[in-house]
Amino acid sequence: MKLIAPSVLSADFSKLGQEIKNVEKAGADWIHLDIMDGHFVPNITFGPEIVKTSKKSTDLCLDVHLMIENPDQYINQFIDAGADCISVHFEAVTHLSRTIQLIKQKDVKAGVALNPATPVNILEWVLEDLDFVVIMSVNPGFGGQSFIPNTIEKIKTLKTMIAQKNLKTLIEIDGGVNEKTIQKISEAGVDIFVAGSAIFKSNNYKETITKLKNKW
Numbered sequence: 001m002k003l004i005a006p007s008v009l010s011a012d013f014s015k016l017g018q019e020i021k022n023v024e025k026a027g028a029d030w031i032h033l034d035i036m037d038g039h040f041v042p043n044i045t046f047g048p049e050i051v052k053t054s055k056k057s058t059d060l061c062l063d064v065h066l067m068i069e070n071p072d073q074y075i076n077q078f079i080d081a082g083a084d085c086i087s088v089h090f091e092a093v094t095h096l097s098r099t100i101q102l103i104k105q106k107d108v109k110a111g112v113a114l115n116p117a118t119p120v121n122i123l124e125w126v127l128e129d130l131d132f133v134v135i136m137s138v139n140p141g142f143g144g145q146s147f148i149p150n151t152i153e154k155i156k157t158l159k160t161m162i163a164q165k166n167l168k169t170l171i172e173i174d175g176g177v178n179e180k181t182i183q184k185i186s187e188a189g190v191d192i193f194v195a196g197s198a199i200f201k202s203n204n205y206k207e208t209i210t211k212l213k214n215k216w
């Protein structure tokens with residue numbers, strides 16, 4: 001099953017709760033929340049309080065993408081705020097296996113995100129512990145960037161790794177997903193599609209989500 005996860009990074013923050021309700025009504029499957037600390041990435045967004053507020057607006061799975069240094073220090077706060085899925089960046093963590101266990105201890109789904117320059121084979125010895133892998137198809141930090149084309153090859157390599165190990169790990173793609181790119185991304189084997197600007201900068205969320213889903 002394929003899922004669409006609108007990233008609220010491109011939403012109107014002055015009415016975040018309503019924006020979340022609107023994309024839910026328009027066919028969103030998950031809600032993607034981008035946490036940025038101004039250190040790991042050159043941008044700052046929000047923390048657990050906004051996750052808690054978002055939880056009040058929807059029953060959909062809250063997919064929390066931590067683009068922060070030292071995520072171990074904050075994981076419990078995000079879980080208490082209502083995160084259903086949490087991904088941490090491979091590049092931001094020293095003891096990855098420990099961090100994954102920390103997320104899973106409370107029955108939250110665990111993911112690892114990889115920057116465009118990070119190869120997928122570094123996941124070899126943790127893949128079986130992961131519910132999902134986030135392949136970044138832009139350099140993290142901002143919405144509205146262009147999809148990096150060689151990501152397609154990377155998705156295929158990861159898909160093969162997952163199949164060879166007989167695992168059910170899902171592949172999430174994040175960055176530059178739109179009506180022009182989604183078909184190729186889908187054919188490469190992606191399960192979860194994050195889309196920020198393509199949805200929130202459009203005039204009609206339902207029409208856009210339907211178009212995206214018709215192309216995968």
Ligand code: DX5
Nearest residue numbers: 007140141143144176196197
């Ligand atoms: C980028 C974020 C993305 C971002 C995607 O660092 O992780 O989730 O919102 O935005 P678009 O879909 O506009 O590329």
Ligand code: ZN
Nearest residue numbers: 007034065174
């Ligand atoms: Zn993200």
